[in-house]
Amino acid sequence: MxxxxxxxxxxxxxxxxxxxxxxxxxxxxxxxxxxxxxxxxxxxxxxxxxxxxxxxxxxxxxxxxxxxxxxxxxxxxxxxxxxxxxxxxxxxxxxxxxxxxxxxxxxxxxxxxxxxxxxxxxxxxxxxxxxxxxxxxxxxxxxxxxxxxxxxxRLFLMTAREHLILLALVLAALAVAFRWLLRPLMQFSERVAERQPGSLEQLDADAVPRELLPVIGALNGYVVRLDQTLSAYERFVASTAHHLRTSFAILTSQLNYGMRDERITPEQKALLAAMQNTTVQGTKVINQLLILASIEQGRPHGAREQASSYSVLSEIVTSVIEELAPLAQRCNIELGLDASDAGLVLAAPSHLVREVTFNLIDNAIKHMDGPGSVSVRIQRAGNCALLRIVDTGPGIAPPHLDRVFERFYRANPDKPNSFGLGLSIVKEICDSLNGEIRMGAGDQARGLQVDVKLPLAVVGVPAELQALSHPDLRECS
CATH class of the missing domain: 3.30.450 (Beta-Lactamase)
Known part of the structure; x- marks a missing residue:
């Protein structure tokens, strides 16, 4: 029951x-x-x-x-x-x-x-x-x-048959009535189930039966309290990260100053270099936490931000490849842009698109076990821009594919300088931009292939980008 x-x-x-x-x-x-x-x-x-x-x-x-x-x-x-x-x-x-x-x-x-x-x-x-x-x-x-x-x-069976017919009609009427009466409740449950994870928008109480108003009121009250709690938590994380980043910046400056001192011994210099490397890694984690906090704080205003922000995907990808080229060269990895469609304008802030691109290419380079290649491709896929990154590294085992987007999850715990936040940031940004990301085996079941789809700009594209945009595109599919 x-x-x-x-x-x-x-x-x-x-x-x-x-x-x-x-x-x-x-x-x-x-x-x-x-x-x-x-x-x-x-x-x-x-x-x-x-x-x-x-x-x-x-x-x-x-x-x-x-x-x-x-x-x-x-x-x-x-x-x-x-x-x-x-x-x-x-x-x-x-x-x-x-x-x-x-x-x-x-x-x-x-x-x-x-x-x-x-x-x-x-x-x-x-x-x-x-x-x-x-x-x-x-x-x-x-x-x-x-x-x-x-x-x-005969008289009894005649009456009993009429009773059975009546009960069957009542059951049929109950089934129809329950379906009709409970339809608003089912629609309400579907509306709640369709909400995006992490959404803190209040439920609309219009055009719902009076019996559901207390439930909607209780849920909206809970959403308000949860939003306040999460906002306080996010402000705390952002504030803490800012303070830590300032402290780490000061510590890095002090380490740099100490390493320039000619009086220190080689052992001391090696120790200072190790401390400096640890500080750099800590600064990277802090910056990633700040990015996550900024994404979460910007979700309620994400639609307005996307409506007024545009970026050219090919320019961002080219800039990231140029920045990571020295790292790829040191690791003996061939990094290049296989194909690029210059006419793809995204309805997304350029710093978020850059963060996605940088994290994915940086991960592909750092997780290679030896010499190899990382190729990047940009092309149109329906009403989306497709960013495809394929490497010849060890890839990710199928059991880990569903969990690599979790925060602080590492498929290879023995890998140094990996904190399990890069892919989490990428997933958060894709969700906030109404995009999607998929991972799978690369060419000939080797390495890793990452596909990122982001919606193209539709209307309101600045004049300097109109030559690159495609106004016939409506939504990402």
Whole structure:
């Protein structure tokens, strides 16, 4: 009974089922009374025919008229017995096995009772008839109970069938009614399920049933409190990261100053270099945390920011490749742009697109086990710009593909200078820009291929970019 539909059905259907059961009991008794009354009338009619015939014959025994037994003709083949007796109990005609302990009294009176004849249960009518000579006779007619039981069963089944049809109609009506009544609740649940992860927009209370208003009010109140908590947390993270970055910058300057001192020994210089490297890595983590905080804080205003921000993807990718070329050269890695569509203008801030591109290419270079290549391709894919980065490195094992976007998750924990934030930043930015990112094996099942789709600009492109844009594009698909 955890389902609301089940509870409503139980509250509506079960009472009706109980009422139907009670009504069937009453109906059975009513059917028994009707069958009994029909049998009594048949018995009385038969006894009256026999009594009138005997009275007309002056009490002579000439046998019962056939019409007296034609009343009982049916498919049940009941046995019928009769007996005619004087007031003193002397048998004038009929079956002596039909004995009576009850008398109808004087005049045209009848008495009904149950008895047994030759081992069979019967219903008997004792009908009194006065004769012209002042005498009195009693006509008894008995019928077995098979016809009575058949009529009672037929009447009961007729009513029970009507009850079953009614219950079936009620169930069908309940199914239709529940579907109609619960449709707003299902639509509300679909609206909640369709919300993007991390969305803190309040639910619209317009055009919803009054019964859902308390639920929507409670959810909106919770969203407000959660938004306040997360905003305070994000401000704390951003503020802490800013302070740490300032402290690390000062520490880096001090280390640089110390390393320029000619009085330090080589061992001290090596120690200062190690400290400097650790400080650089710490600064990188802090910068990544700041980027995450800025993305999360900018989500409520992301639509407005995208509407007024544009970037040329090929220019950003070219700039990133030029910046990372020295690193690739030191690692003996061939880095290049295979193909580039210069006419792709994104409706996204350039610093976010640059962060995505830089993280992906930087990861591809740093996670190579040896010499290899990293190729970048830019092309149009429907209403999206596709950024494809393919490397010849070790790739990512399938069990890790679903988790590499989690914060601080590392597919290879032994890899130095990896904190598990780069791909998380990329995923957060893609989600905030209504884009998508996919990872899989590279060419010939070697290395790693990363595909990033970002929506193209539609309207409002600045004049200097209109020559590059494509106004026929509407949405990313």
């Amino acid at each position: 955890h389902s609301l539909k089940s509870r409503l059905a139980a509250w509506v259907f079960l009472p009706m089922l109980v009422c139907s059961a009670i009504d069937l009991v009453v109906t059975y008794r009513s059917a028994d009374r009707v069958a009994t009354e029909v049998q009594r009338q048949l018995l009385k009619g038969s006894a009256r025919i026999i009594a009138e015939q005997m009275a007309a014959d002056g009490g002579a025994s000439n046998g019962a008229p056939p019409a007296a037994f034609e009343l009982f003709a049916d498919e049940n083949q009941d046995r019928v017995f009769y007996a005619v007796r004087r007031a003193d109990g002397r048998l004038l005609d009929g079956d002596a096995a039909l004995t009576s302990s009850q008398s109808p009294g004087q005049g045209d009176q009848e008495t009904y009772f149950k008895s047994r004849v030759r081992g069979e249960p019967v219903r008997v009518v004792a009908y009194g008839q006065d004769l012209r000579d002042g005498g009195h006779i009693t006509v008894e007619v008995a019928q077995t109970m098979r016809g009575h039981a058949a009529l009672r069963k």
